[in-house]
Amino acid sequence: MTLKDKLAAQRIYxxxxxxxxxxxxxxxxxxxxxxxWYPLDIEIFGTKLFEISVGILPYPITFLxxxxxxxxxxxxxxxxxxxxxxxxxxxxxxxxxxxNHVPATSWSYVKDDMFNTVFGNSAIAVFASxxxxxxxxxxxxxxxxxxxxxxxxxxxxxxxxFSTWFSQFVxxxxxxxxxxxxxxxxxxxxxxxxxxxxxxxxxxxxxxxPFLYLGVYLFRKRFHLRVNxxxxxx
Numbered sequence: 001m002t003l004k005d006k007l008a009a010q011r012i013y014x015x016x017x018x019x020x021x022x023x024x025x026x027x028x029x030x031x032x033x034x035x036x037w038y039p040l041d042i043e044i045f046g047t048k049l050f051e052i053s054v055g056i057l058p059y060p061i062t063f064l065x066x067x068x069x070x071x072x073x074x075x076x077x078x079x080x081x082x083x084x085x086x087x088x089x090x091x092x093x094x095x096x097x098x099x100n101h102v103p104a105t106s107w108s109y110v111k112d113d114m115f116n117t118v119f120g121n122s123a124i125a126v127f128a129s130x131x132x133x134x135x136x137x138x139x140x141x142x143x144x145x146x147x148x149x150x151x152x153x154x155x156x157x158x159x160x161x162f163s164t165w166f167s168q169f170v171x172x173x174x175x176x177x178x179x180x181x182x183x184x185x186x187x188x189x190x191x192x193x194x195x196x197x198x199x200x201x202x203x204x205x206x207x208x209x210p211f212l213y214l215g216v217y218l219f220r221k222r223f224h225l226r227v228n229x230x231x232x233x234x
Contacts, residue, residue: 023059077233100120
């Protein structure tokens, strides 16, 4: 690979990392708003099917990006992105905590009570999300590369979906359990939110498979990569 190609691959890696971190941090900030995604009036354990947090919308993007980075840049680069995401989450937590304790002026459009209502639970959410995120992302990467070695780089759809399904169940169960434990969500909604959240993520994982194939195809064409060949940025 030429120096020009390596520089281009490095820039793309940075852009993917930026998308990953943005999706992760934003999902932690907007999680308190819930919406009803599915048009049918179906209830599971007293909770409407796909009655889920808006924080779940950008979160699957993080798994698509780590799968793409795992495929093209390798396991180490994917793990680097995960660690960077943890640092970004901690830093955002510090900013939110500081902003929440700074008193608003008398003419401030957003008062202390309003700010605390929207962001007051963000500290708990970020902490809970980081714990679950850490487990889920590393599980996703490990399983992805297990299937990649087993299939010798073939059957991309298999490792993309299998790794994401398992890791997303771990993530959904953990974050729902922690939010209920902290009193942010009532325990009566636990089973319904767990099933709704997991099913939503499974559907999204299936839908993003063509985009993963497209991304891998474009990378291999642009950088002349063979099947199972990875870009070494060093």
